[in-house]
Amino acid sequence: MGRKSEVALDETMDTTVNGEAEPVTDKDAYEEQCALANEIASPMANRKLAKKVYKLIKKASGVKTAVRFGIADVSKGLRKNEKGIVVLAGNVTPIDIYSHIPAFCEDKGVPYVYTPSRESLGLAAGFRRSIIILLIRPNAEYQELYDELFETCNLLVPNTKEN
Structure with missing residues (x-):
């Protein structure tokens, strides 16, 4: 029935998330x-x-x-004819979740590319959660890198229409 001893928390404890930051x-x-x-x-x-992506x-x-x-947001953007580059994660299961997206991108003339890991997509976007699909729209702040990747992705998928 005595008092329980209290354990003091160390103020300098490492609070980083286990895993990669990049x-x-x-x-x-x-x-x-x-x-x-x-x-x-x-x-x-x-x-x-992938490093450039x-x-x-x-x-x-x-x-x-x-x-x-996300799938819903990217699909909405594609239906509204937004231009950009679609980046998909390659390690998504079940594949039925996003198997319609490449054909949808080809119909709309939007280039797409796969990266091997959804966790890496999340880390690149600054999230701790994984991301399976995203649509990058053009912007003046990163236009040069965007144009370079747009051309490269168009060469990878020759069936997409020209913008």
């Missing part, structure tokens, strides 16, 4: 993630392109209306 782009880890991608994940961004996502997520996250 998307993985080193060679071995990237190849492991690519091996875990699903069957429809094509065209898959190579390591160099993550950099663009990081810049675009700082602008309030530049990025649409």
Whole structure:
């Protein structure tokens, strides 16, 4: 019936989240993630392109209306004929969740590219949660990098219409 001893919390305790703070782009880890991608994940961004995609996502997520996250929001944007680049995660299961998006992008003339990890997409956007799909819209703050990736993604998916 005595008092329980109170344990003082250390003020200098490490409060960081376990895991990475940056998307993985080193060679071995990237190849492991690519091996875990699903069957429809094509065209898959190579390591160099994925690094540029993550950099663009990081810049675009700082602008309030530049990025649409999630299947419902991206589908709404595509239905409204918004132009941009669609980035999909390659390790999503079940694939029925977003298997209609590539055909929808080709019909609308929007380039798309897969990255191997949904966790890396979330980290690049500044979230602790994973993101399976996002639409990056053009903006003056990152226009040069956007144009470069837009052209590269158009070469990866030759069936998309010209904007």
